[in-house]
Amino acid sequence: MRDPSGREDIPMERQGTGTQFVLMFAMCMVTWFVFSGRYDVFHLVLGMISSLIVTWASGDLLSPNRKISMRCAMTISWRMAVYLIWLVIEVVKANIHVFKLALSPNVRDRIEPSIVTFKTVLKTDLAKFVLANSITLTPGTVTIKIEDGVFVVHAIDTSAAEGLQEQMERRVAHIFSEIES
């Protein structure tokens, strides 16, 4: 299910299907090289054939309705990498948090669960997915469901729920540059 408002946000330039085909084929081949580990003629030909079939069968899978230009994709990948580093640090913090809670002698006094809902400004499905997974991985919060852009989040104590949407949402929005700041 695709959210209809997601399509019209940024007009992207169309890319030739030829380049796309070659790109997809190259990706399949690289994957084959890494995963097979054998480089005789027989296996290479097998790889070529299967890559061709996969490319032919799923040619328009990687490029959904909105065509994204090459430079735009590069920028997004770079920002994603920076974001991932931040996320890994958050994951470590989250684990230490859970670890401390689990070891504390009086768990029931330490936690104070509550359910928080907020509406997001993010439009595309991918951005929402990234935000939901990030909320789950950061300390003290788990995404329960997303319904029409409304996030339902379970927070393990009240302090974890504060400042949740502003900070994280801004970071995610920055990746996909949905908010011009």
Add this chain to the structure above:
Amino acid sequence: MNILAMITISLGVVFFFGATLGLLRFPDFYSRVHAAGKGDTLSSLLMLFGLGILVLENAHFIDVLTFIKIMMICVFIFVTSPTTTHALTDAGYSAGVKPWQKDDEETES
């Protein structure tokens, strides 16, 4: 190299222990999911990373390939683990599981 691998794998074990302990001790479904979802992600990643380093020790070409494969497993775990957590909580929420609150301590069995 070897020592680094040992450290990461042991850290993974420690965090797995914490996650399991949390899973057993937390009061309700949602907070247990907290422990399971977060603990599993990091500890699996740490252990896989340690194994990857261990494999890299000989630095043959084939070992590098194995390392890349292990790293791909890491990526998939990083994406799928929060998603499964989300699926679990969503199912619980739709089924009407009430979150534990501090006040109803007495009614909780």
